[in-house]
Amino acid sequence: MKTxxxxxxxxxxAQEEMKLRGSNTRIKIVVGxxxxxxxxxAREVMKTFLEEIASRNLTDVLVTQTGEKGLSSMEPVVDVVxxxxxxxxxxxxxxxxxxxxxxxxxxxxxxxxxxxVATGN
Amino acid sequence: MYKExxxxxxxxxxxxxxxxxxxxxxxxxxxxxxxxxxVVSEYLKxxxxxxxxxxxxxxxxxxxxxxxxxxxxxxxxxxxxxxSDNILRKLKTMLSVxxxxxxxxxxxxxxxAACLGVCGNAPVMMVNDDVYGDLTEEKIEEIIxxxxxxx
Amino acid sequence: MSLKRIDLLICCGSGCVSAGALKxxxxxxxxxxxxxxxxxxxIIETGCMGPCDYGPVMVIYPEGVFYKHVSxxxxxxxxxxxxxxxxxxxxxxxxxxxxxxxxxxKDIPFYQKQVKVALANCGYIDPESLDEYIATSGYEALGTIxxxxxxxxxxxxxxxxxxxxxxxGGFPTHMKWQMVLDAxxxxxxxxxxxxxGDPGAFMDRSLLEGDPHRVLEGMMxxxxxxxxxxxxxxxxxxxxxxxxxxxxxxxxxxEVGLIGENIFESKFCFDAEVRxxxxxxVCGEETxxxxxxxGSRGNPTPKxxxxxxxxxxxxxxxxxxxxxxxxxxxxxLKGADWFASMGTETSKGTKVFALTGDIRNTGLVEVPMGIxxxxxxxxxxxxxxxxxxxxxxxxxxxxxxxxxxEHLDVAVDYESLKEKGAMMGSGGVIVMNDNNCxxxxxxxxxxxxxxxxxxxxxxxxxxxxxxxxxxxxxxRGEGQEGxxxxxxxxxxxxxxxxxxxLGQTAPNPVLSTIxxxxxxxxxxxxxxxxxxxxxxxxxxxxxxKDKCIGCSLCARKCPVTCISGSREEKYTxxxxxxxxxGNCLDVCPVKAVTKVPGIHADVIxxxxxxxxxxx
Numbered sequence: 001m002k003t004x005x006x007x008x009x010x011x012x013x014a015q016e017e018m019k020l021r022g023s024n025t026r027i028k029i030v031v032g033x034x035x036x037x038x039x040x041x042a043r044e045v046m047k048t049f050l051e052e053i054a055s056r057n058l059t060d061v062l063v064t065q066t067g068e069k070g071l072s073s074m075e076p077v078v079d080v081v082x083x084x085x086x087x088x089x090x091x092x093x094x095x096x097x098x099x100x101x102x103x104x105x106x107x108x109x110x111x112x113x114x115x116x117v118a119t120g121n
Numbered sequence: 122m123y124k125e126x127x128x129x130x131x132x133x134x135x136x137x138x139x140x141x142x143x144x145x146x147x148x149x150x151x152x153x154x155x156x157x158x159x160v161v162s163e164y165l166k167x168x169x170x171x172x173x174x175x176x177x178x179x180x181x182x183x184x185x186x187x188x189x190x191x192x193x194x195x196x197x198x199x200x201x202x203x204x205s206d207n208i209l210r211k212l213k214t215m216l217s218v219x220x221x222x223x224x225x226x227x228x229x230x231x232x233x234a235a236c237l238g239v240c241g242n243a244p245v246m247m248v249n250d251d252v253y254g255d256l257t258e259e260k261i262e263e264i265i266x267x268x269x270x271x272x
Numbered sequence: 273m274s275l276k277r278i279d280l281l282i283c284c285g286s287g288c289v290s291a292g293a294l295k296x297x298x299x300x301x302x303x304x305x306x307x308x309x310x311x312x313x314x315i316i317e318t319g320c321m322g323p324c325d326y327g328p329v330m331v332i333y334p335e336g337v338f339y340k341h342v343s344x345x346x347x348x349x350x351x352x353x354x355x356x357x358x359x360x361x362x363x364x365x366x367x368x369x370x371x372x373x374x375x376x377x378k379d380i381p382f383y384q385k386q387v388k389v390a391l392a393n394c395g396y397i398d399p400e401s402l403d404e405y406i407a408t409s410g411y412e413a414l415g416t417i418x419x420x421x422x423x424x425x426x427x428x429x430x431x432x433x434x435x436x437x438x439x440x441g442g443f444p445t446h447m448k449w450q451m452v453l454d455a456x457x458x459x460x461x462x463x464x465x466x467x468x469g470d471p472g473a474f475m476d477r478s479l480l481e482g483d484p485h486r487v488l489e490g491m492m493x494x495x496x497x498x499x500x501x502x503x504x505x506x507x508x509x510x511x512x513x514x515x516x517x518x519x520x521x522x523x524x525x526x527e528v529g530l531i532g533e534n535i536f537e538s539k540f541c542f543d544a545e546v547r548x549x550x551x552x553x554v555c556g557e558e559t560x561x562x563x564x565x566x567g568s569r570g571n572p573t574p575k576x577x578x579x580x581x582x583x584x585x586x587x588x589x590x591x592x593x594x595x596x597x598x599x600x601x602x603x604x605l606k607g608a609d610w611f612a613s614m615g616t617e618t619s620k621g622t623k624v625f626a627l628t629g630d631i632r633n634t635g636l637v638e639v640p641m642g643i644x645x646x647x648x649x650x651x652x653x654x655x656x657x658x659x660x661x662x663x664x665x666x667x668x669x670x671x672x673x674x675x676x677x678e679h680l681d682v683a684v685d686y687e688s689l690k691e692k693g694a695m696m697g698s699g700g701v702i703v704m705n706d707n708n709c710x711x712x713x714x715x716x717x718x719x720x721x722x723x724x725x726x727x728x729x730x731x732x733x734x735x736x737x738x739x740x741x742x743x744x745x746x747x748r749g750e751g752q753e754g755x756x757x758x759x760x761x762x763x764x765x766x767x768x769x770x771x772x773x774l775g776q777t778a779p780n781p782v783l784s785t786i787x788x789x790x791x792x793x794x795x796x797x798x799x800x801x802x803x804x805x806x807x808x809x810x811x812x813x814x815x816x817k818d819k820c821i822g823c824s825l826c827a828r829k830c831p832v833t834c835i836s837g838s839r840e841e842k843y844t845x846x847x848x849x850x851x852x853x854g855n856c857l858d859v860c861p862v863k864a865v866t867k868v869p870g871i872h873a874d875v876i877x878x879x880x881x882x883x884x885x886x887x
Contacts, residue, residue: 001528002537004415007406014407020279020314021333021396028334033358043356050277050312063277064334065358137567138550142509171568178569178726179550181509197471198666198716199628199702235553235724236471237510240626240700241324241634242287250512254290254327 016059026060027106032077033065040075041094048095049078052102061106074117080105091117122147123160132165137175140165141182150186151230180235188223188230190268194246197236205244209233211258215265228269278313278355279333283395285320285478286513287635288327292344296328299347304355313355319482321395323382324635326366331395336376339364382633385652387614389622390438390598391475391638394482399517402524405485411530413604414489417496418538423453426497430600432608434620439465439556439593440671440697440773442619442686448590451580452498455588460500463584463591464491466507466514467561469553470669471720472700475624476594478636480507480514483598484521488544490597492531493604496540498590503544506561509551519546553724557772558591560726571728572772593698595624615641619685624699627653630660631703646680649703660705664788668697670717670724671777673784674710693784695777709806710789711796714781715743721778732775735766739782749809749871751797756786801870808852812872815856817842819864826856826865847872 001007019025031037031046049063066079074091080101081087088111090101097115104110126143130136144157153176162169176182194200194209209220212231216224223230239245242254253264280300284293297315304310321329326340337360339350346364353359366374374380388394397404405411417426431446452460464487468476480487491503507515522544525531533541547565554560555570562584564570583589599621603611612620619641625648628634632654639652645665649655656662664674673694675682682688686696704713722740727733739762742755763779770776786793795801802810815826815835822839834850837843845856857865 001530004412004419004536007411007415010403011406011409011412014403018279018397018404018407020276021281025334031358033356038356046277062334065277065355134567135547135565138548138564142548142550167567174569175567178571179552181551197720198670198713199472199700201716202629202702202704202708202713234510235551235720236469238468238474238477238508239286239290239324240472240474240628241636242290242327243628243634245290247510252286252290254287255325 019059020062025062026082027062028079028081029061029063029106030066030079030081031063032075032079037075037077042076044095045076045078045093045098048098049102052099056102056107058106077117086120088116089118090115123157124164127161127164134165134167137161137165137167137172138179141172141176145182149189150227151188151191152183152186154184186223188227190229190248191232192229192246192248193232193234193237195235195237195239195244196233197240199240200244203243205256207258208244208246208256208261211261212265215261229265276312276314277334279316280313281316281318281321281331281333281395283319283321283327283329284317285324285395285481286474286511287320287324288329289513291327293328295344296330296342296347299344300351303347303351307351307356309351309355316398317400318396319394319399320478320636322386322391322635322637323380323633325633326635331377332360335360336378338366338374338377338380340366382635382637382652382654385643385647386638387622387640388638389602389611390479390486390595390624391482391636392602393486394478394636397483399482399484400520402485402521402528405483409605410485410601411489413601414492414496414530415536417493417604418536418540423497423499426493427453429604429608430497433603433611434608434615435596435599435603435611436619436686437593438595438599438623438698439468440470440668440695442696445592445596448580448592449494449498451578452500452588452590455581457588459502459585459587460498461584461587461589462491462495462498462500462503463558463561463565463589464503464505464597465556465558465561465591465593466505466511466518467549467556468508468594468698469556469724470671470698470700472628472666472669472702473626473698475626475636475699477511477514479594479598479624480505480511481517484514484517485525486601487518487594487597488521488525490600491544491592492535492542493600494590494592494597495542498588500590501541501543503542504565504584505544505546506555506565507546507548509548515546515548522546552726553720554726554772554774557774560772561591562589569726571726572774574771595699616683616685616688618687619696623684623696625701626699627701627703629666629701629703630657630705630708631655631701632657641685642683644681644683645675648684648701649680653701653703656703656705658705660707662703663706663708664704664710664713664785666694666702666704666713666717666781667700668695668777668780669700669702670720671695671773671780672697672700673780674713674788675784676788693780693787695780707804707806709747709802709804710785710792711743711802712747712806714785715740715747717781718743718778721774725774725778729769729771729775731766731769732771732778735762735770736775736778738762739766739779743782746793746796747802747807747809749796749800749807751793751800753797755797756790756793759783760786799870803869805867805869810871811852811867811869812847812875813845813850813852813854813856814866814868814872815843815845815860816864816866819862821862821864823861825859825861829855829859831855847874848878 076093078090104112158172244256245254328342330339362373435445436442552570555564557572560570560572579589624638718740722736725732763783805811820842827835834846
């Protein structure tokens with residue numbers, strides 16, 4: 001490391017690694033990981049989100065989890081939470097649907113209305 | 122053996138404290154003998170009386186043989202306020218020793234330390250390099266028992 | 273890019289480690305491996321998070337859930353419930369005053385009044401990772417200074433910030449630096465004083481363990497400002513983890529060229545190494561510390577010459593405290609004005625305090641200077657444990673003094689504390705409830721100073737021992753008229769004539785307790801009574817016959833068989849033979865045994881007979 005630019009490069013990479021602890025995220029994806037969600041494949045859904053986000057290098061997206069919210073028949077359930085926008089809830093998610101949500105909603109900002117089961121809080 | 126330890130360090134006086142730590146940590150009875158002092162004196166070209174001066178100044182050095190495990194109970198005021206005197210009494214009766222003494226089986230030496238700097242979890246003691254906090258008489262039994270069992 | 277979705281930050285400060293944090297970490301590794309989740313969860317060992325009495329503690333991000341008193345047995349549940357199902361384990365979370373679970377670390381009252389500067393990264397980053405330090409703008413300040421500023425400009429920023437030494441004396445940091453910059457010499461040294469020894473203060477340990485690169489960067493800024501090319505960390509041997517972390521930080525910095533020749537392509541070259549002590553409190557005094565690094569007894573020498581003129585190996589040397597270094601990077605990143613906007617007229621910025629004793633939230637806190645003691649103890653500290661009454665607070669360890677309830681609204685800064693007879697010291701705050709006997713506490717502090725006196729100058733070596741003997745006599749019940757005056761006379765003399773800071777401040781606990789609790793001294797001396805029932809010779813045990821059920825447990829447990837009686841007559845203590853071991857009090861199932869202040873009439877009578885016979 002010889003210059004401030006070198007330092008900056010390391011910093012950006014390191015901040016990326018630490019973003020779970022930061023608050024500079026644009027979108028939060030919350031996967032319902034209750035017993036029924038997991039039984040319906042929520043872990044695969046979660047994994048796909050993580051892999052897609054990693055491969056596309058989406059630095060401002062955070063994946064987290066929550067418990068059951070009672071929509072058992074629609075599990076796995078995923079919330080997409082954006083600042084200043086109503087929450088979007090997707091149901092009956094699969095790894096393929098996740099890929100579509102990533103492309104359409106997360107990257108291009110277009111809600112995939114076919115999968116939506118609820119909006120707002 | 123002492124010579125080998127010395128050889129790990131450059132023969133300058135400022136390494137004295139390190140060499141003494143190393144000798145003491147390496148010795149099974151955790152102390153620094155007269156013989157060791159002579160070797161160090163020769164190696165560093167520092168008079169033996171200077172080395173004895175240093176040895177007796179710092180509380181962590183011992184010129185007497187000690188036990189396998191060194192218990193250092195913190196006697197500082199924050200620990201005292203939280204009841205370290207009860208812990209000391211418990212240790213003394215459990216090990217049948219006074220402060221500065223070693224148990225008959227050579228397993229433990231009981232010492233007091235000025236402050237271990239873990240005051241948020243007072244009362245505190247160190248056994249060798251491990252710190253134990255929020256001590257109670259029951260915990261003492263458990264800790265000593267475990268170390269005894271481990272040996 | 274990583275697939276991780278959870279950062280699990282386990283506090284591995286000494287407090288939590290002493291409570292079993294490392295075993296918990298191992299258990300997490302085992303459980304996560306078993307469940308095949310190791311690639312989803314980052315386990316990070318951090319430095320001290322502060323609230324030591326809740327240890328072991330941990331924070332789980334992204335939610336920021338804070339868990340306390342975690343045990344090895346809780347690990348499976350945390351993984352199963354929280355990590356897999358997303359349901360935080362409520363019973364391990366903090367609760368507010370209405371017993372509501374507090375969801376996130378940032379909402380815990382303990383953290384709310386705090387402003388973290390020196391401790392900003394402690395408990396947030398992995399102290400063994402250089403990258404994580406860099407992520408928090410680490411080494412940015414150093415790089416900017418080296419590439420755009422002169423040493424004098426660097427000192428001027430520190431001057432404008434108003435930073436004063438955090439180790440005790442409160443000497444303006446820029447003045448020390450200026451003296452060394454102005455000195456001409458082939459070699460200059462910078463030393464980090466990590467020989468924190470004040471009982472009740474442990475912020476230096478926490479900072480060295482929790483954010484070692486910050487301290488190293490601070491040291492390098494200082495080195496550049498005064499033209500030093502070599503630095504020493506002098507750390508107590510009692511802090512093995514701090515020593516390990518600093519050594520690691522130096523190695524990491526060397527590997528990437530942050531330490532070495534022409535750092536940031538400037539002309540600045542620097543190297544650092546670690547030296548350890550071997551258990552001597554006086555080595556915190558800067559001249560003693562220098563002698564210890566040189567391989568000698570840590571005896572202080574008179575000043576002047578100041579180390580800034582003639583220090584390590586007779587070269588100009590600056591000795592700064594760990595926390596002082598910890599403030600520097602932030603001062604340069606956020607600006608001197610920002611730093612100076614916090615605090616009081618004479619004391620700027622923030623200060624780390626170690627809360628210990630009978631206080632609910634023991635641990636480390638960092639608050640703006642000028643906060644009142646009431647805010648510090650009752651809001652940040654959560655008040656007195658078990659809702660007992662606040663009696664006194666000892667500030668500044670064995671060099672400081674006691675303050676009382678009437679001082680609770682004093683603003684904490686260097687000058688106002690000194691005026692009241694206490695001192696900032698390194699920031700130890702020992703809180704005491706009304707069960708504490710102030711005479712006994714003062715004796716205890718004095719005992720510490722007597723033990724740690726190096727013996728070089730006679731006021732400290734002999735004078736403190738004289739004071740201790742008087743204190744000992746008073747607590748033994750043999751105090752005499754005139755003792756208080758003699759203590760005051762000795763104390764003032766020792767303060768004026770001692771060679772170094774240890775002796776100059778050691779009488780303070782006695783002097784301040786006489787100032788604020790003189791009545792306690794008087795009742796010990798004149799009435800032979802310890803109102804708090806701490807001094808054994810000035811209290812006795814008694815059995816309340818109305819409560820006693822005659823079970824005989826106390827009599828059977830008495831080591832000197834001085835308790836007798838029967839189920840009908842109840843039990844009585846024969847006071848003359850009692851050794852005051854307290855067994856009877858401990859075993860009584862109906863709490864009929866009580867402590868009573870003062871010597872029992874029977875004992876007084878026997879003592880008088882003895883005196884007569886001796887005459």
